[in-house]
Amino acid sequence: MSVGFLAVDSGGSGLRVVVGTAGDGGRGPLGRRVSGEPVRTGARGIDPGHLLAQLLPMAAALTAETGVARLDTVSVGAAGMATLGDALRAELPGALARELGTRRVALAADAVTAYVGALGPRSGAVVAAGTGLIATGTDLTRWRRADGWGHLLGDCGSGAWIGRAGLEAALRAHDGREGGSAPLLALAEERFGPASGLPGRVYPRSDRPAVLASFAPDVAACAAGDPVAAGVLRTAARHIADSAAAV
Template identity: 45%
Template sequence: MIRAVGDPRVRGLAGSLVGLDLGGSGSRLAVLPTAGGPRRVLDGPRVEVHAGGSSAPQVIREMLSHAMTSWPEETSRLAGVGIGASGLASLVRDPHELAVQLSAELGTPTAIAIDAVTAHLGALGEAGGAVVALGTGAIAISHPGMAEAAGGDHAWRRVDGWGHLLGDRGGGAWLGRRGLEAAMRAYDGVDHGGHALLVAGRERFGAPESWPAQLYTRQDRAGVLAEFAAAVVGVAGRGDETACVLVRDAGREAAKSGLAALGEDRPANLVLTGGLVGAGPLLSDAFAEEVARQRGDVSIGEALGDPLEGSLSLARLRARDALGPQEGFIWS
């Protein structure tokens, strides 16, 4: 989305806004110039997980350096920086210290948040409700609304986001892994329903006997599994029953997480966002059906923007000191 001159998010600020959205399938950076004009966008590498934790701090610094080199005029004066990244709460040693370091290095107020926060800000703006973000992983998050939660220590509430081994139910890695499990069951002769997925798996990874060596040794395993989710969706699109069941299951799991995050004390608004939403009506219809089955009072809305838009909103809120930190969610 290209913003016109006079974007209200930079109006009255002393410099440009920078937002970063980091995930297992890739990263993006946007600069919103204070002087107006179109925003600048940069694509970057996926976040990897290794023995020392997440590569997010390195990716953040590399992308910021690249942006400042590419657009020195737009980044010469910054009003605020907002960063949303997966795995911050569990795979980065000290997110608060990272935020402090980045603020000092950049000379500008900086906030970092789990990617669910920026997904929420992108999808709902400052309104209350819950957002389910389906990307490489899956996480649901709710907030009562900025006006209602000013200064609240427990405003943000999350469900899932525990990674592809323990959770991320309904996300890309979850769907890709289940697709490969069905393919392996067909290969073993246990359940031939996964035959079409076995064919897709061979096309992507080669001989099934080689799949464990290809997947178990990868530091970016979640991203690789999420890439196969596209194949599962494609097989489902051709009417394969097993693949259709998996895609519908993803929608239902997303709905369950979203409703759990919403609870009974938040505005009854729910939004499904993230790259996997592109799977189409098979997933989104199952999501809506599960929501209606459990909570007929909940309204399902369209996302106002994506997580990158949310990271720019986080930068603006940080620049105006309008959004306080909350352990496990936002650090500044």
């Protein structure tokens, strides 16, 4: 019977899942699945039920596809784990044991899994930048983090931050205010519809960070010919460098 691992990355834009085998004779990752639906966050923090509802069908499909009969080890790197992970810590290990026969579960913040994946057991600094952004640094004695405060309070330089800054510039152009960008306004209306309805299409969404980040590629596409869009990307770069320097 083939015994393997399940590795999960849970971020602001959804889940990425890998099944594989490790150790002597192991072949590493054998199959991958992606979900574009971010795990919900509520009064209890990250919702373990919603994570499992997405993860278990993907795990079943991957074990059938790869021939891995039992997932002995599950590793989860989740955005917000440090501050919003109490329900995951309480419920996920038992649920994975019941559903998958898992014996070992490792739960960590996505910043930690990103660091280990990039540098392994070495000192340094890593910026995990996607929909959100967090920087982690260590001399292997002490650990330091910067940002990772979410799209309302931080994540400066992230995809959500770039998208939000681009949409702000678009709305400035719509209003005739200084700092607006007509090209970004045109792209925003192409993607989201009339500018006057943008708040109603963004604010109620539970996946708001992913919605904001979806506009980041439009900002990048504008940057070659639009000084406002180029300025958004320059400011994002400075924010990323600041976080790296801080750790």
